[in-house]
Amino acid sequence: MASIAIENVVKTYAGGNTAVHGVSIDIKDGEFIVLVGPSGCGKSTLLRMVAGLEPISGGEVRIGDRRVNDLDPADRDIAMVFQNYALYPHMTVRENLAYGLKNRKTPKAEIEARVAEAARMLEIGQYLDRKPRALSGGQRQRVAMGRAIVRKPAAFLFDEPLSNLDAKLRVTMRAEIRKLQKRLGTTSIYVTHDQLEAMTLADRLVVLNAGRIEQIGAPLEIYHKPASTFVASFIGSPAMNLVDARAEGGMLWFGGVSVPLKGAQGPVTLGLRAEDLRLAAPGEAAVQLRIEHVEELGAQRLVHGMFEDQSLTIALSPDVPLSDVVPVALPRERLHLFDAVSGKRIEARAPVFA
Amino acid sequence: MTAISAKPKVQAEPAKRVQFDNALLPWLFLLPQLAVIVVFFYWPSVQAVQSSFFIEDPFGFGSTFVGMANYADALASREYRRIASFTAVFTVLVTFLSLAIGLLLAVKADAVIRGASAYKTLLISVYAIAPPVAGLIGMMFFDMHIGPFVQMAAWFGWNMQVGLNYFDTAFAMVFVSVWKQIPYNFIFFLSGLQAVPVSVREAAFIDCKNGWRRFRTVTLPLLMPTAFFLLIINITYALFDTFGIIDVMVKDKPANNPITLVYKVYNDGFRGNDLGGSSAQSVILMVVVFALTIVQFRFLEKRIHYG
Numbered sequence: 001m002a003s004i005a006i007e008n009v010v011k012t013y014a015g016g017n018t019a020v021h022g023v024s025i026d027i028k029d030g031e032f033i034v035l036v037g038p039s040g041c042g043k044s045t046l047l048r049m050v051a052g053l054e055p056i057s058g059g060e061v062r063i064g065d066r067r068v069n070d071l072d073p074a075d076r077d078i079a080m081v082f083q084n085y086a087l088y089p090h091m092t093v094r095e096n097l098a099y100g101l102k103n104r105k106t107p108k109a110e111i112e113a114r115v116a117e118a119a120r121m122l123e124i125g126q127y128l129d130r131k132p133r134a135l136s137g138g139q140r141q142r143v144a145m146g147r148a149i150v151r152k153p154a155a156f157l158f159d160e161p162l163s164n165l166d167a168k169l170r171v172t173m174r175a176e177i178r179k180l181q182k183r184l185g186t187t188s189i190y191v192t193h194d195q196l197e198a199m200t201l202a203d204r205l206v207v208l209n210a211g212r213i214e215q216i217g218a219p220l221e222i223y224h225k226p227a228s229t230f231v232a233s234f235i236g237s238p239a240m241n242l243v244d245a246r247a248e249g250g251m252l253w254f255g256g257v258s259v260p261l262k263g264a265q266g267p268v269t270l271g272l273r274a275e276d277l278r279l280a281a282p283g284e285a286a287v288q289l290r291i292e293h294v295e296e297l298g299a300q301r302l303v304h305g306m307f308e309d310q311s312l313t314i315a316l317s318p319d320v321p322l323s324d325v326v327p328v329a330l331p332r333e334r335l336h337l338f339d340a341v342s343g344k345r346i347e348a349r350a351p352v353f354a
Numbered sequence: 355m356t357a358i359s360a361k362p363k364v365q366a367e368p369a370k371r372v373q374f375d376n377a378l379l380p381w382l383f384l385l386p387q388l389a390v391i392v393v394f395f396y397w398p399s400v401q402a403v404q405s406s407f408f409i410e411d412p413f414g415f416g417s418t419f420v421g422m423a424n425y426a427d428a429l430a431s432r433e434y435r436r437i438a439s440f441t442a443v444f445t446v447l448v449t450f451l452s453l454a455i456g457l458l459l460a461v462k463a464d465a466v467i468r469g470a471s472a473y474k475t476l477l478i479s480v481y482a483i484a485p486p487v488a489g490l491i492g493m494m495f496f497d498m499h500i501g502p503f504v505q506m507a508a509w510f511g512w513n514m515q516v517g518l519n520y521f522d523t524a525f526a527m528v529f530v531s532v533w534k535q536i537p538y539n540f541i542f543f544l545s546g547l548q549a550v551p552v553s554v555r556e557a558a559f560i561d562c563k564n565g566w567r568r569f570r571t572v573t574l575p576l577l578m579p580t581a582f583f584l585l586i587i588n589i590t591y592a593l594f595d596t597f598g599i600i601d602v603m604v605k606d607k608p609a610n611n612p613i614t615l616v617y618k619v620y621n622d623g624f625r626g627n628d629l630g631g632s633s634a635q636s637v638i639l640m641v642v643v644f645a646l647t648i649v650q651f652r653f654l655e656k657r658i659h660y661g
Contacts, residue, residue, distance in 0.1 A: 053556050073556075074563035086553035090575040090659035099571070100561035131659075147557075 001186055002064030002077075002154040003029045004050065010058035011045050011211075019045045021211045022059065030185045032178070036198035037208035038234070043191045044159055046208070050189060051157050052076050063154055074103075079148035083160040085140040087132040093143050094128040097150050104151075111150075118146040121180070138169045145177070149184065156181070158190040162197065174200060195235050199223070207231050225336075229343035232271045232336060238302055240336065241277075243310045245270035247348075252335070255287045255307055259332050263348030271336030274302065277314040277328055286327030289314070294322070399640070406633035417630070424634035434618070434635070441593070441614040444528060448592040451532045453584060456539025461569070463540075464547040492530035493602050503529075517607040524612040527603055531596045539584055546580035547573070578658040586650060593643065615639050 004027040011020040020042040027033050035043040048054040050061055052073035061068050068076045079100075087096050097115045106114075119125040122142045132140055141161060148156050158177070162170045178201055181188050192198050198205055199219040207214040207222065207230075215227040226232035232240040245254040247264035254270055280286030289305040289312055301318045304311065305326070314328060337346040374380050406424050408417040428434050495503045496516045503526075507514040516526040550573055558572040574581075594616050604611040613621070615635065623632030 051556075051560065053559065072563050073560045078560065080557070080560050082553045082557060084551070084553055086551065086557040088554060088557070088572055103562040103564070103567065147561075 001029055003027055003031075004155055004187060004189070005062040006046070006050065006059070007062070008059035009046065009049060009056060009061060011042065011049060011054065012057040019211050020049070023208075023211075023213055024059075025206055025213070025216065027187060027189065030187055032181055032188045032190065032201060032203045033206060034190045034192060034198040034202035034204075035206045035208060036192055036195060036234070037214075039193055040210075041208040042211040043193075043208050047157055047159055047189055047191045050076075050155075051078055051080050077154040078157055079151045079153040079155075080157040080159065081141075081144045081148050081161045083163050085132070085144040085164075087140060087143055087147070089132055092129050092131055093124060093135070093146075096132065096143055097128075097146050100147065100151050114150045114152075115146075118150045121149070122146050137165050138173065141165060141173060145180070149180070149186075152186075154187065156186050156188040158188065160192055161190075162192075163194075170197075177201065196237065199235070205235075207234060209234075225345070226271070227345050229269055229271070229338045232338070236273065238274050238313050238315070241272040241274060241312050242338070243270050243272065243307075243312065244268075244340070247337070252337075252348075254330065255310075257285045257287055257330055259330055259335065261335070261337075261348050264337055264346050267340040268346065269338040269340050269343065271338060272312070272330070273334065273336075274313045274315040275300075276331040276334040277312070278331070279316070279320060280327035280329035284327070284329050286329050287312075289326050289328045291322060291324055291326060402633045402636050402640075404633075405629055406637050408630050410627075410629040412627045420630070424630045425638070427631060428635050428638065437613060437615055437618050440524070440612050441616075444524070444531075444596075444612070444614055445589060445592040447528050448531045448535070448596070449585065449588040451528070452535035452539055452591075453581070453588055455532065456536050456584075457543050457581075459536070459540050460543035460547055463544055490602070492533050493526075493599065496526040496530070496603075517603060517611065520610055520612055523603060523607075527596070527600060527612065530599050530603075531592065534599070535588060535591055539588065542580050542584055543577065546577045550576050575659060579660050582650075582654060582658055585654075586647065589646065590643070593639075 004025075006023060006025045006027070008022045008024055009020060010018065010022050012018045023042075023046060025033065035046060037043050045054060049056045050063075050068075052068065052071060056069050063076055063078065088099065091099065094115060097118060098111050101111045101114065115128070116125075119128055122145060124139065124142050124146060127135060127139060127143070132143065135143065141164075144161070161177070162173050165173060174197055177190075190198075190201055192201075202219050204216060205219050205222050206216050209230050215222055215231045217225075222231060222235055226235060226240070229242055233242060243254065245252055245268055247253070247261060247266060247268050250260060250262055251258045252261040252264070252268075252270070287307050289303075289307050291303055291305040292311075293304050295302040295304070296318065298318070300315050303314050303316055303322065303326070305314075306312070307328075312328065316322075335348075337348045338344060339346055405417070407419060407421060409420050409424070410417045495501050496514070498504055498514075498516065501516075504514045504516070514522050514526075516523050554572065554576075558568045562568045562571065593614070596614065597616055597620070600613055600617045604613060604617070616639065619632045619636045619639065621632075622628045622635065626632075
């Protein structure tokens with residue numbers, strides 16, 4: 001177990017293509033960090049540089065107090081779980097688990113004890129003598145995790161480990177990974193493009209975009225205070241509504257509705273979470289939303305509509321009656337403002353008296 | 355959301371079986387294939403076995419039944435045993451060297467061309483050169499007048515006389531045979547290596563520091579199906595397909611040259627007109643190859659993991 005320091009790490013490919021631009025993350029001992037972002041944002045590259053599978057073009061990675069830039073992957077004291085499991089197909093589950101230990105000259109008795117312990121923890125004891133191809137996807141993923149935990153490494157690195165599983169299994173395995181990590185207290189870096197997975201697993205989230213960090217923070221902190229329009233649209237489902245609005249003279253104007261607001265001036269991007277929007281009470285100032293289509297999710301219903309030329313999605317309880325045009329009230333306390341040009345968050349707030 | 359979708363009940367489907375109404379129909383479909391096998395394989399084999407029990411009149415006027423005499427003659431002959439042991443040495447050398455060098459080159463190429471498909475195509479295109487052409491070029495290396503290898507050997511005081519000196523001829527034979535077979539092995543090994551998943555290699559990188567050990571414990575086992583296939587192909591090549599090379603090297607040369615059993619079958623049968631004796635030899639060869647193949651499948655194949 002150890003902390004991991006990623007300092008100004010850069011990845012530049014031979015062709016001059018830069019995949020990661022000076023990323024720094026300080027990971028505390030025992031912390032569960034999730035790197036999340038769309039494909040091509042450099043999250044996997046970053047993980048692979050920590051693992052040693054990809055050379056580091058610039059900056060420094062330290063695991064514990066060792067600089068690992070020039071160490072072999074096998075010497076970095078890390079274990080990795082791959083998306084497609086990467087089990088050795090010609091070895092039994094037992095041999096798969098023992099392989100890394102055997103190469104490190106671990107005494108036989110200890111190997112056996114550790115394999116038995118991992119098998120018990122992951123409930124794969126009955127498959128120990130099978131080959132990977134005789135296992136289901138979920139079982140293979142357990143073996144892959146077993147291979148990581150028998151080594152008792154300083155850190156676990158997960159590269160989209162649940163992407164190949166079906167939706168139901170993904171939810172169960174997600175919970176199991178979290179429980180296991182809590183129990184072992186091993187520092188973990190987890191890469192995913194699934195924001196739900198990221199939200200539920202992370203102690204801290206790192207949102208990456210085009211090789212740069214957009215925001216680092218606890219899942220709810222990021223959810224409630226996205227640092228940019230990119231983060232706002234990426235984290236949370238359905239994605240946050242981003243509409244054009246205007247701030248003028250201490251008021252925020254959006255579609256004829258105004259809300260008192262300080263700290264902004266000129267055109268801004270207004271962020272509204274679908275679940276923060278509600279139908280306006282009679283007589284209340286409201287945006288008239290023309291309904292385009294409705295998604296029934298059971299517990300709630302997502303209403304997609306247009307206001308002038310801007311689209312809005314609101315989450316409503318399924319028993320609210322709908323007509324073609326509904327009045328939508330703006331939640332004064334839950335407005336997110338972003339710079340219309342840079343997309344960066346503007347700290348503005350509604351005056352308390354309003 | 356997708357979370358609602360229930361897990362489908364998977365049932366093992368019974369193997370798809372085509373039912374024929376008419377019992378003769380499947381045989382009709384098999385007939386062309388069977389005909390080819392019978393005409394080009396079984397019939398000559400039966401002929402060979404049959405004529406191995408006869409002594410043929412050199413002018414083809416008649417034949418006399420002699421029982422096992424042809425076999426006894428062949429096996430008792432010192433010359434036959436000498437050629438048999440040369441064939442064994444030759445086959446082992448050619449198979450081992452062409453497999454080993456092919457694998458070495460493939461491993462080195464694989465390290466370079468992961469992903470670079472243009473380069474891969476370039477390397478594989480060597481395979482498009484017709485083997486006889488390659489063989490002929492190979493033999494020109496050892497030509498006594500213009501062969502560059504003969505000249506190079508001369509620098510070290512080795513007066514190489516391919517076709518005259520037994521050892522020199524054997525050396526050239528092995529060299530050219532190996533040289534001609536390397537591209538074939540190279541391509542199969544290379545595609546076998548490329549089929550090893552990248553993530554499995556990477557997992558091995560994390561689990562094992564030592565490169566040679568990693569190769570031995572992860573890459574090589576996954577390469578074994580390819581290697582086993584190539585082993586059989588290469589033994590067959592060394593035993594039979596090297597005929598052309600041997601022929602070019604020893605034809606019209608003095609008698610004291612190494613030849614393999616297949617070449618002796620040809621020599622005795624078509625040069626010596628001893629059809630019976632040569633048939634007996636080819637039957638012996640057939641039995642040996644048959645036995646060899648069974649041994650390989652029985653003892654080697656069991657230890658191979660097929661993906």
